[in-house]
Structure formats: C-alpha cells, structure tokens
Amino acid sequence: xxxxxxxxxxxxxxxxxxxRHIHLMIEQTKAEPxxxxxxxxxxxxxxxxxxxxxxxxxxxxxxxxxxxxxxxMADFDIEVESPFEKPEREVLEAKPEKLAYPxxxxxxxxxxxxxxxxxxxxxxxxxxxxxxxLVFTIANHMKKSFLSWNKDTVEDAVILAHLDELSEGKLxxxxxxxxxSETADLLKFKTKNGNGPKSNSxxxxxxxxxxx
Numbered sequence: 001x002x003x004x005x006x007x008x009x010x011x012x013x014x015x016x017x018x019x020r021h022i023h024l025m026i027e028q029t030k031a032e033p034x035x036x037x038x039x040x041x042x043x044x045x046x047x048x049x050x051x052x053x054x055x056x057x058x059x060x061x062x063x064x065x066x067x068x069x070x071x072x073m074a075d076f077d078i079e080v081e082s083p084f085e086k087p088e089r090e091v092l093e094a095k096p097e098k099l100a101y102p103x104x105x106x107x108x109x110x111x112x113x114x115x116x117x118x119x120x121x122x123x124x125x126x127x128x129x130x131x132x133x134l135v136f137t138i139a140n141h142m143k144k145s146f147l148s149w150n151k152d153t154v155e156d157a158v159i160l161a162h163l164d165e166l167s168e169g170k171l172x173x174x175x176x177x178x179x180x181s182e183t184a185d186l187l188k189f190k191t192k193n194g195n196g197p198k199s200n201s202x203x204x205x206x207x208x209x210x211x212x
Contacts, residue, residue: 028041068084072087072092115138118141119167136177139160160173
C-alpha cells in the first residue's frame with residue numbers, strides 16, 4: 001500500500017487554482033521526449049484548463065492567458081508549439097515601477113488637494129464674468145470645507161485671506177459677489193436615498209394635530 005502523502009510535503013504548486021493534477025500532467029509532458037507527442041499533450045492540457053472556464057475557453061485573449069499560465073506552471077522549461085509568443089521569465093518577474101504618489105503637505109489640509117488644483121486652474125483663466133463666478137464658487141467650497149473641519153462659524157474674511165494666500169495674491173472674490181453663502185445654507189445636505197439630517201417636520205405636524 002502506497003504511503004499517504006501530505007500536501008505540505010509535496011512540491012509547492014505554482015498556480016494553486018489549477019490543482020495538483022494539472023501540474024503533474026505538465027511535468028509528464030515536459031518528460032516526453034517526442035516533440036509531436038509533447039505538442040499533443042500540451043494542447044490537451046490547455047483544453048482541460050479551458051474547461052474550468054468553459055464560457056471563456058474560445059475567447060482569443062483567454063487562450064493567450066491559458067498558454068501563458070501553461071508555460072508558467074512548466075517553469076518556462078518546456079519546448080512546445082504555441083500559437084502565441086512564449087512569455088519571458090524576466091518580464092513576468094520584473095518588479096513594477098514605483099507609482100508616483102503626490103507628496104503634498106498643504107498648510108490648510110482641511111481644504112484638500114482639489115481646492116488647490118481648482119485655484120491653480122482659476123489663476124490661468126482670462127478675466128471676466130465666468131472667472132468671477134468660478135472664484136466665488138471656490139471660496140464657497142473653501143468655506144464649506146472649513147466648516148466640515150470646524151463646525152463653528154467662520155468669518156468670510158478668514159476664507160478670503162486663505163484664498164489670497166493659496167493663490168499667491170492672484171485671486172480675489174469680486175465685491176459684487178460678496179458676502180459668501182451663509183453657514184446654515186452650506187451645512188444643509190440631504191443624500192439621494194433620503195439619509196441626512198432628520199427633519200422635525202413630522203414632530204411638528206403631530207403637535208399641530210387637534211386632540212379630542
């Protein structure tokens with residue numbers, strides 16, 4: 001009787017999703033000395049791999065993926081005829097380049113990076129009514145962001161000073177646009193699904209009902 005083997009003592013699978021039998025079939029194909037037989041076995045293995053995802057097995061891109069995975073499980077050490085270019089170990093094992101992450105450390109973090117981007121865009125706009133509206137909108141958004149960070153009221157003068165500082169003195173809210181929106185209006189919100197500050201209108205209606 002053959003001794004029971006534990007997976008922990010067996011060779012580690014390269015792509016565990018395909019199971020050990022697929023890996024063993026590939027190892028047997030690698031040991032096949034006849035090139036024609038080796039190619040037949042390789043195509044048969046690709047068919048079995050495709051059966052695991054039958055709705056995708058005839059898609060060209062998926063076929064390419066199967067062949068790539070076949071060569072990966074073979075440790076790139078097998079000579080068979082593939083309809084696609086054989087993947088290179090160096091390319092697959094190459095580490096991706098480090099993503100450029102914006103290292104911004106703004107003085108007023110509660111405004112966020114988007115406010116600074118909006119300010120930079122507004123600076124480049126030509127003078128005119130549209131720019132005045134944009135600057136007013138930015139200032140209101142700054143006030144709303146400030147109030148999200150600090151629930152107390154904030155004077156318009158503070159927001160205008162911050163706008164002047166962040167734009168390096170290039171943006172000012174037009175006098176006819178002032179004052180900015182009221183704090184109470186900026187703090188009002190209600191989501192599409194109805195979540196948000198609870199209204200007291202129901203309680204008020206109940207109080208107004210006449211009792212008999």
